[in-house]
Amino acid sequence: MNSDSESLKYKLLALLLEYIADIPQGNGLPLKEITWVDNILETAATFMVGDFESLKMPETFQLGEIPTVQERFQAVLKRRLQIQIENHPPVFPWESQLQEYPDCLDNKPSLKFIPDKLSLPISIPENVFQVLLTFCQQYLTSSLPLGSKLVKVVESIFPENYQELNDIAGLVLRSTSSRSSDSLAIIPNIDSDYSELQACQQMALSLLTAKQLLDIFNVSISATNPLLNRQLLTSNGELYVEVELKFTNESPKILVRTQLPSEGSIKLQGGKLHVMAKSDYPDFLSVELPCTENQHYYTLTVELEGIEEQALLFLIVPTI
Numbered sequence: 001m002n003s004d005s006e007s008l009k010y011k012l013l014a015l016l017l018e019y020i021a022d023i024p025q026g027n028g029l030p031l032k033e034i035t036w037v038d039n040i041l042e043t044a045a046t047f048m049v050g051d052f053e054s055l056k057m058p059e060t061f062q063l064g065e066i067p068t069v070q071e072r073f074q075a076v077l078k079r080r081l082q083i084q085i086e087n088h089p090p091v092f093p094w095e096s097q098l099q100e101y102p103d104c105l106d107n108k109p110s111l112k113f114i115p116d117k118l119s120l121p122i123s124i125p126e127n128v129f130q131v132l133l134t135f136c137q138q139y140l141t142s143s144l145p146l147g148s149k150l151v152k153v154v155e156s157i158f159p160e161n162y163q164e165l166n167d168i169a170g171l172v173l174r175s176t177s178s179r180s181s182d183s184l185a186i187i188p189n190i191d192s193d194y195s196e197l198q199a200c201q202q203m204a205l206s207l208l209t210a211k212q213l214l215d216i217f218n219v220s221i222s223a224t225n226p227l228l229n230r231q232l233l234t235s236n237g238e239l240y241v242e243v244e245l246k247f248t249n250e251s252p253k254i255l256v257r258t259q260l261p262s263e264g265s266i267k268l269q270g271g272k273l274h275v276m277a278k279s280d281y282p283d284f285l286s287v288e289l290p291c292t293e294n295q296h297y298y299t300l301t302v303e304l305e306g307i308e309e310q311a312l313l314f315l316i317v318p319t320i
Contacts, residue, residue: 118212124194124205131156132206136213140315141299146214147173153210158203165203172207217312219300221245222319232312236304237261237282243300245291245318252291252320254298259284263305270298291318 089098124132135153142149150169151162158165194202219228226245231238240259245252258266265278268287271294277285289298300314 118209120205120208120212122192122194122205124209128157128194128206129209132210132213136210136217137313140214140217140313141297146211149214150207150210153214154203154206157206158199161199161203164200165207168200168203169207172204172211176208176211218315218317219243220317220319223247230314234261234304236264236306239302239304239312241300241302241314243314243316245320246288252318253288254291254316254318255286255288256300256316257284257286258302260302260304265303267301267303268298269301270295291320293320 091098132153135156139149139152142152144152147166147169150172151165154165154169155162194205197205216230216232219230221228221243222245226247227242229240229242231240233239238259238261242257244255244257246255254268254270256266256268260266260279260282262282263280265276266285266287267274267276268289269275270289270291273289275287275289277287279285291298296317298316298318300316301311302314303311
């Protein structure tokens with residue numbers, strides 16, 4: 001019976017020590033300076049055995065080993081902080097959710113457009129836009145129907161949603177070809193950021209962006225509409241491109257006039273024929289090629305200093 005009583009006393013003291021180990025130490029003060037803890041220990045021990053000093057405790061429970069208690073407290077605190085950080089990762093003030101950042105900054109200039117050139121209900125993230133721009137340039141001269149082009153472009157962002165992209169692409173084409181003022185009705189009541197949209201809304205917005213980008217880089221000219229121009233904002237400044245189907249006494253010609261914001265070059269190509277112009281400073285450049293019925297389309301490539309790897313490609317489709 002006496003053995004059971006002693007065992008119970010040791011267990012109570014052990015529980016009390018564990019409780020103290022979890023008590024915060026305030027502003028970095030040593031645990032031994034918190035006098036009320038010593039009072040609790042002395043009162044508890046006196047109540048249990050009548051004399052705290054006469055209590056024979058195992059060596060592992062010596063109250064004088066304050067560093068051991070502190071180490072335990074620090075280990076518990078560290079473990080709890082790790083769990084808290086894993087469950088709720090910290091974010092920067094400008095972030096709404098956790099984002100990944102590159103190990104180093106990429107100083108390569110990037111092409112940017114004037115915001116009002118795209119008629120979208122909300123803006124899309126820069127990284128999404130750059131992906132759409134890259135694939136629009138890649139599929140610009142493809143013989144695929146427009147709907148298939150849109151799916152191919154946006155599929156790079158949503159690779160697991162091919163069928164759904166097909167369905168939404170059909171809605172986008174019908175909506176934008178209706179010439180109605182509510183052509184964006186397929187994405188109604190958008191009041192949030194791109195990241196907060198449903199997946200189908202992100203797909204629709206990406207498809208709309210791809211459609212408008214393809215329209216910008218596709219220049220269709222004819223006898224009834226012989227002159228078109230494009231204005232784009234790049235990291236070097238504003239780029240102006242004007243394409244004209246010019247009729248002369250000899251034969252029709254494709255005439256391209258450009259205003260470059262910096263040193264650069266332009267190249268007009270139709271089949272095996274091509275012509276180039278280059279300037280070492282911001283300047284007006286122009287090139288032309290004969291337009292024949294056999295040549296269904298021409299391409300115009302614009303390269304600017306510092307962003308040669310991101311040359312802009314325009315598709316020129318004449319109708320004689």
